[in-house]
Amino acid sequence: MDELSDRIDPARAWLAVAGAVAALLALGSVLFPRRVYDGFLWRYYWGPVAADGTRGAKCAVRHNGETTFYESVAQCRQAAGYVAEPGYTTVSTVSYALVLVFMLVGVYLLIQRLDFDYSPATFYALVPYVFFGGALRVVEDVSVAVGPDSPVAIPFPFSALFISPFIYFTVFAITLSGVLLGIVLQRRGDVERFQVPLAALGSVVLAVTLAWLAYAVTATEVVEFNPLVPAITLGGATVLAGVTWLAIEQFAPEINRGTGYMGLVIIWGHLVDGIANVLSLDWAARFGLPAYAPKHVVNGWIHRNTADFQPAWMTDLIGETWPFIFVKLGAAVFVVWVFDDKIFEDSPAYALLLLVTVLAVGLGPGSRDFLRATLGI
Structure with a gap:
């Protein structure tokens, strides 16, 4: 068994599995279109995306090979066929x-094969792509x-391409392009560190996306600009993350020892999500959103249950969702504490991948939420 595992290339095995699954789904869709495509692929994956991307549609219905929007x-509820609504199902x-x-x-196998630098600089270079993912989703909104x-x-x-789950593949393809571009330029001697072109490409695609959103403000009356939303969200996250970081450094510095300033970015990203x-x-009506x-x-x-535990005057004053900020803060600090020195020493590639994923879970949806509120949509 050990000899067999030594002969199998994990990357080739991964590609073989991915190709086999894709081939089976494609073949099944051709041979059994009603059952495989309509009843599975369309019903649970493409149908919800189609309903989400069609203005005014409550659902999309697939019947006899045709799609209708209602x-x-x-x-x-009365339609015959497979019904798909915007959002996710259990399947x-x-x-x-x-x-x-x-x-x-x-991705883990890929970054192992590329064998690039897993230092904090790589993490920081990937931050613009996380923000870009949330902003790109707002383009479709x-x-x-x-x-x-x-x-x-x-x-x-x-x-x-801008709707879940396909947006993840879009952002991944652009991020991978940045990684490969940086590595090629570094190996050719054009740059000393591949993180520079990687961060540059991420910053460019983020700037272009934000510029498109700014254009939407000027080109239509539906989209507006509410400057207090980013000021409160980004400003509040920065202040609270900074205070938390300084308190940890003062009273429990061992929490930050593994991640360093990357931990500060993780905390900040999740606070953006919480505050947004x-x-x-709780405050949309007061901002005219x-x-x-x-x-x-x-x-x-x-949001549903806080009012049961706090006085009515407090609910009227500060709303019902405020504990979510502290839940996000506590979860982020816990994750930062888990990523100690040993994780980075034993498997730096794995640690970097997980840390970027943790940031994406917070900053990705958080950036979308506060940008939507900023634009009033």
Whole structure:
């Protein structure tokens, strides 16, 4: 068994599994289109994306090989065929989790094969891509909000590239391009450190995305600019993360020993998510913003139940979702504490990959939430 495992290249095995699964799904869709494509791939994956990317649609229905969109819940319930609503189902959630784990394994094998620098500089160079992912999702949000006739609207199916889960592949492809570009330039001797072009590309795609959103503000009356939202979100996250970091350094410096300033970025990213959620759910009306619904399971529970544990005057004063900030803060500090020196010494590639993933879980949705509120959509 040991000799067999030594002969098998993990990267080639990963590619073989990925290719086999893709081939089976493609072959099944051709041979059994109603069962494999309509009943599985479309129903749980493409259908929800199509419904999400179609303005005014409550659901998409697949029947006899054709897709129809309905704008009322009653029509969706009465429709014949496979019904897909915007959002996630249990099947898609579980399968996305499995795909995520599988993709993380693939990324881990890739960065091992590339054998590049796993220092904190690589982590910092990847931060713009995390922010870019959230901003790119807002591009599709704007497109849906303004309607198909607007000059800033992105027609479906192109907008699917900016909708979950396909947006993850879009951002991954751009990030991988930045990594490969940096490594090629470094090995050619054009740059000393590959992190410089990697960070540069990430900054460029982020700047272009933000510029597009700024253009949407000027090109349509639907999209507006609320400067207090980024000021409160980013400013509040920066202040609270800084105070937390200094307190840890003063009273429990061992928590920060493994991650260094990367831990500060992790805490900051999750606080952006926490503050953006509180502002959107409890303060939207006071800023003249649309009504938003909770997207996290945890903050949804907090939003529904906090009023049962605090006085009514306190709910009226500060809202119901504020504990979510401290939940995010506590979780971020715990993660920073877990990433000690030993993890980075034993497996620096694995530690770097996990740390970037942890940042993406917080800053990714947080950047989308506060940018949507900033634009009033």
